[in-house]
Amino acid sequence: MLNFLEMTNEQRALLALKFLSDFGGRKLITRDDFDLWIIDNELAEDPGTDDTRSAAHKGFVQQRSNARRSLNNWGKRLKEEDSFNVILADDEHYRIVTWESSAEEFSKNIGNLVKRYAENKAKEVSKIRRVVDDKIKLGASNAEIDRLYQAIGLIEGHAKQMTRRIEAEIKRYNNAILFVNKTAEAMLEHIAEADTEGREEEATAA
Numbered sequence: 209m210l211n212f213l214e215m216t217n218e219q220r221a222l223l224a225l226k227f228l229s230d231f232g233g234r235k236l237i238t239r240d241d242f243d244l245w246i247i248d249n250e251l252a253e254d255p256g257t258d259d260t261r262s263a264a265h266k267g268f269v270q271q272r273s274n275a276r277r278s279l280n281n282w283g284k285r286l287k288e289e290d291s292f293n294v295i296l297a298d299d300e301h302y303r304i305v306t307w308e309s310s311a312e313e314f315s316k317n318i319g320n321l322v323k324r325y326a327e328n329k330a331k332e333v334s335k336i337r338r339v340v341d342d343k344i345k346l347g348a349s350n351a352e353i354d355r356l357y358q359a360i361g362l363i364e365g366h367a368k369q370m371t372r373r374i375e376a377e378i379k380r381y382n383n384a385i386l387f388v389n390k391t392a393e394a395m396l397e398h399i400a401e402a403d404t405e406g407r408e409e410e411a412t413a414a
Contacts (some may be wrong), residue, residue: 209271210250212278217285223249224282228292228304237302242294243272251275276302322374326367333363 215223230245231237246252252271255264276294283292288307297303337360340353 209253212274220278220282221286224279224286224292225290227279228283228290231304235304235306236297237304239300239302242276242302243268246272246275251278322371326371330364330367333360336360 212220226249227245231241243252247254252268252275255262255268257264259265280293283294286292291307293305295303295305336356340357340360344353344357
């Protein structure tokens with residue numbers, strides 16, 4: 209079994225890249241696939257049994273945990289486009305979360321995150337609104353209360369506008385990225401075809 213402490217940083221990075229390569233871009237892998245990989249790559253020893261009560265299996269579970277933690281430590285130190293994290297998806301699967309998929313998921317959820325943030329802040333303001341409402345019901349009325357009440361209304365309205373604007377900007381940004389990707393893909397394909405035709409003509413002329 210490999211001794212993590214004796215490995216160089218380069219060896220650790222290469223092993224992390226091998227993990228990423230061996231699963232061929234798959235985002236979801238079974239726990240059995242992960243177990244076989246860490247055994248084949250000497251990050252754990254085959255327990256030789258499925259008996260979860262045995263000492264050998266309990267030792268393997270610890271080795272599995274250590275292996276995943278080490279892979280994640282190495283994976284996050286790779287170049288941005290290669291970095292990854294292995295997380296639990298459910299009892300039988302792991303999810304390989306790449307920087308790209310994390311960024312994409314974040315961009316999809318950022319509108320909801322901002323909306324949730326605005327709603328949480330609005331709850332704080334709502335508490336103040338209730339206090340002001342109670343004061344008004346009791347007959348309190350002065351310029352300061354009126355200004356505070358107006359400010360609360362402005363904050364609540366601004367929160368809704370902010371959420372809508374951010375969601376719209378994220379949508380426009382993602383559509384622009386999609387357009388660029390599709391345009392670049394078609395252009396590069398056209399260039400490749402032209403280059404192939406050019407070489408064929410040169411070969412024929414020769």
